[in-house]
Amino acid sequence: MNNQPQFYQQTRIPSTFDRWKKNFLANRLASSALVVLLIVVFIALFAPWLAPYDPAAQFDDFTVPPAWYENGTSRYLLGTDDLGRDLFSRLVHGARLSLKLALTVVVIAAATGMLIGSITALSSRWIEQPLLRLMDLILALPSLLLAIVIVSVLGPGLPNAIYAVAIVLIPHFVLVTRNAIKNELGKEYITAIKLDGVSKFRLFTHAIFPNILPTLIVQLTLAFSTAILEIAALGFLGLGAQAPNPEWGTILSESHVYITIAPWTVALPGLAIFFTLLSINLVGDGLRDAMDLDN
Template identity: 60%
Template sequence: MTLSNTKLAWNVFSHNKSAMTGSLILLIILLMSLVGPWFAPHDPAQQFGDKILTPPLWYENGDFVSPLGTDDLGRDMLSRLLHGARLSLKLTLMVVFAAAFIGILLGAAAAFINSGLRALLMRFMDLLLSLPSLLLAIAIVAIIGPGLPNAVYAVVIVLIPQFVKVTQSAISEELGKDYVMAAKLDGARHLRLLLHHVWPNIVPAIIVQLTFSFSTALLDIAALGFLGLGAQPPMAEWGTMLSEARAFIQFAPWTMTLPGLAIFLTVLSINLVGDGLRDAFDPRLNR
């Protein structure tokens, strides 16, 4: 991708109000995950027996000590949300980059191997992609056992086929272009062809896939935590917080609404950014 194309893509992205709004929200959430735990008023596991299910500040009997209220064990919701942001986003980044690394390697290999092996690999990827990601993750965790490490492994496995398909498709499309044929005639081998000629032109497709994979990973990790298959109490993980608050939704709705809102805003902002990047990198716009 040339410098001029990058500038054009940024110009399209920066004029997309939805994408810029999503970027702002995502930036705030990322800053909260980085510095928020340092400013959290309490330890996320600390229990205050005299403040069980204290409502948030905007309720009539709320207080300033716990501005977002407490849960059924008297733990401060603000502290748990801030620590949960760091844990949830850290897990999401680990999962997506691990899946991207493996998926890109497999996708690049698939683009250069003989057609028989490529067809076999891609049909297997299609089979995995035909299953809902959460259902596949649940099945994997059911086989290898519940727990946060196994949930992370499961979500990595679920995301790999997406990167394989995107990478293989993008590389195969580039291999049929004139500049690649010229490089081949010039004696370029597969590795040099991939790194110096093809890779710069498929980076936009990889970036878009990375962005959308963040929201998928975040939702799947939270869902596994909600089902008791991922992070386990008393970990301050958003999905686990939702699971713990189910019994109190009628008379302490903030215990479930706040972590749910955190997941919703994060996923929404990521998807808005992803939509903006997809529009910005659309070849029909880069003319």
């Protein structure tokens, strides 16, 4: 009889986060977009140290082209605008301001929308239906048009632009949260937990919320890109950030009349907005695909 001890290879089961990470990194487009987004975030975080000049400082070199142009100079890497301000410094500080404003908007909209959505999903029809009809009414209007109307009523400026874009984004979080919770409530494990007699609050925090978190994460990324775009649009229309704030939309608004004689003053902030939005959307799509593959 063989009394030798037997050893078995232990199999490590990856966590949910590890599976999401593996699925996400397998998507090369989303991974590349994440690198671009991290670069933009790095520039925004270290803007005071990366920018060679104050974004509002004016020099005697008016409308100097970027350094790679024939008449360009290395002193101004991306050239200057019509007031002699260094465009590189303004774009770098603009990244900081634009991302900070968008983050503020998303935090306000997400906190309010998730709260209303949770109440809507867990309440009776007498509370649910009026709230849903109100959200449908807001969503029926074009988001930018509604934001313009709100800012026009409240008055132009950054605080009112933040409130306007947040109000526009709230219904999206309400409906996404409400639908995700309703979907979970129909599952068997929720029925089993209810039979144990748990409260609605404990049911939500310990059972439902962890399972709807992937859906909310994807919605957060998409809302972040929408917030950047609409804040830039309000700034371009003169309803958001006001000069001399180096917000990307405001830079476009100040420079668009010089597009024929100084096209870089329009193209560079436009490209900054484009690549930032593109990277955020691709990261959001990659997160959604990674989480769907895990299901």
